[in-house]
Amino acid sequence: MTAEDTVRSPCVSICALDERDVCIGCQRTGDEILRWTSMTNCERKAVLVKVVEREQEVSL
Known part of the structure; x- marks a missing residue:
């Protein structure tokens, strides 16, 4: 697998839980x-699906 094939992190450098x-x-x-x-x-792709779901919850 090359670096181009790797699913990238969704990090936006706003790190606070x-x-x-x-x-x-x-x-x-x-x-x-x-x-x-x-x-x-x-x-990673499964996590990204959860990320989208969480983003939708927050925007409601």
Whole structure:
């Protein structure tokens, strides 16, 4: 796998966890952030689906 094939982190350099342990910048949990570098692309894509869901919850 090349660097171009790797699913990129959604980090936007606004790193602060809220009361639910979710980053207010990228919408990943603390655990997802810690494990990101060791995740497979499939796992990363699953996290990104959750990120979209969390973003929609916040915008309601």
